[in-house]
Amino acid sequence: xxxxxxxxxxxxxxxxxxxxxxxxxxxxxxxxxxxxxxxxxxxxxxxxxxxxxxxxxxxxxxxxxxxxxxxxxxxxxxxxxxxxxxxxxxxxxxxxxxxxxxxxxxxxxxxxxxxxxxxxxxxxxxxxxxxxxxxxxxxxxxxxxxxxxxxxxxxxxxxxxxxxxxxxxxxxxxxxxxxxxxxxxxxxxxxxxxxxxxxxxxxxxxxxxxxxxxxxxxxxxxxxxxxxxxxxxxxxxxxxxxxxxxxxxxxxxxxxxxxxxxxxxxxxxxxxxxxxxxxxxxxxxxxxxxxxxxxxxxxxxxxxxxxxxxxxxxxxxxxxxxxxxxxxxxxxxxxxxxxxxxxxxxxxxxxxxxxxxxxxxxxxxxxxxxxxxxxxxxxxxxxxxxxxxxxxxxxxxxxxxxxxxxxxxxxx
Ligand SMILES: [Fe+2]
Numbered sequence: 360x361x362x363x364x365x366x367x368x369x370x371x372x373x374x375x376x377x378x379x380x381x382x383x384x385x386x387x388x389x390x391x392x393x394x395x396x397x398x399x400x401x402x403x404x405x406x407x408x409x410x411x412x413x414x415x416x417x418x419x420x421x422x423x424x425x426x427x428x429x430x431x432x433x434x435x436x437x438x439x440x441x442x443x444x445x446x447x448x449x450x451x452x453x454x455x456x457x458x459x460x461x462x463x464x465x466x467x468x469x470x471x472x473x474x475x476x477x478x479x480x481x482x483x484x485x486x487x488x489x490x491x492x493x494x495x496x497x498x499x500x501x502x503x504x505x506x507x508x509x510x511x512x513x514x515x516x517x518x519x520x521x522x523x524x525x526x527x528x529x530x531x532x533x534x535x536x537x538x539x540x541x542x543x544x545x546x547x548x549x550x551x552x553x554x555x556x557x558x559x560x561x562x563x564x565x566x567x568x569x570x571x572x573x574x575x576x577x578x579x580x581x582x583x584x585x586x587x588x589x590x591x592x593x594x595x596x597x598x599x600x601x602x603x604x605x606x607x608x609x610x611x612x613x614x615x616x617x618x619x620x621x622x623x624x625x626x627x628x629x630x631x632x633x634x635x636x637x638x639x640x641x642x643x644x645x646x647x648x649x650x651x652x653x654x655x656x657x658x659x660x661x662x663x664x665x666x667x668x669x670x671x672x673x674x675x676x677x678x679x680x681x682x683x684x685x686x687x688x689x690x691x692x693x694x695x696x697x698x699x700x701x702x703x704x705x706x707x708x709x710x711x712x713x714x715x716x717x718x719x720x721x722x723x724x725x726x727x728x729x730x731x732x733x734x735x736x737x738x739x740x741x742x743x744x745x746x747x748x749x750x751x752x753x754x755x756x757x758x759x760x761x762x763x764x765x766x767x768x769x770x771x
Pocket of ligand 1: 697
């Protein structure tokens with residue numbers, strides 16, 4: 360933990376004052392990015408009318424392990440992509456059944472009632488607590504994480520990032536570090552679940568942490584129009600305030616694998632598909648109409664909120680993901696603003712396994728093997744530890760050679 364993290368409110372006041380003083384013409388560069396953002400919002404709205412702003416590719420197109428130039432450019436601009444047909448429907452149906460059985464056999468819902476309150480991460484987002492299951496180690500989750508299919512998808516997505524030109528790569532695009540996350544299973548008719556727009560992976564850190572200041576170096580001190588959200592150079596040198604359920608690894612993309620069909624209206628994911636929006640949000644908080652101790656609502660250890668009051672200019676670009684089928688996967692850049700629809704008006708449960716891309720690098724060293732062995736919650740999350748005595752949990756016998764390497768149990 361860095362010294363500044365012990366007094367965040369004081370740091371915010373100090374850093375804001377320093378940035379406002381140190382950034383050349385903070386108001387003019389904000390105007391420049393606002394003009395750029397307005398164009399992007401208009402482009403998203405138009406693309407949405409013409410069939411969809413969120414790029415899509417088919418798994419079969421990734422056979423060579425790379426994404427073709429123009430498609431890659433589009434994904435980099437929109438910061439997200441739907442990769443279709445990663446797993447066959449039959450395999451997904453079996454996984455979905457197995458997870459349902461695992462939850463029932465181990466009476467998860469009864470146990471959950473006794474642990475309410477441990478997961479405070481979502482507490483400040485406007486909508487009520489989501490139907491997210493704090494389960495990490497069911498066999499289908501482990502199978503999906505270590506699958507060759509997702510290894511191929513993640514390697515291709517990792518390669519969209521630009522590596523430093525002079526030094527060695529920031530991360531190894533072809534190798535993943537296991538980062539176990541949870542499940543979403545949302546019932547039709549549900550109105551209690553929903554997450555207001557936010558970004559994960561750091562809130563006040565994006566201004567206060569020296570590593571993040573380098574990530575956004577062009578926005579703050581260079582040419583803001585040259586800022587590249589897919590430049591990997593400084594991304595692995597950021598440091599987050601330790602907090603349960605705030606991701607401390609570097610993810611090139613957050614993501615999930617669909618276990619059921621779901622689309623707009625089914626209580627699913629919404630995105631603002633503008634990859635460089637975060638640069639604008641940084642400067643937004645440094646404008647004179649925001650109080651000296653405020654970063655547009657950013658709070659230590661929480662998700663970074665997208666607040667209409669400050670960020671309304673981009674609101675129109677919040678779009679629902681297109682309808683996806685079981686076995687499709689959805690990916691979004693770690694800076695991207697995303698939300699979960701507040702109401703599920705569909706007819707069947709919308710289920711996903713959260714699996715992002717965390718390539719091997721000094722920031723992403725495997726450190727989940729012990730939690731896996733004991734069935735505990737992953738080190739990054741609230742220590743609810745539901746699965747310690749769950750029957751049917753995945754064990755080391757379920758790990759493939761690739762899974763063992765991703766878990767750090769065997770060298771690559
Ligand atoms: Fe999120």
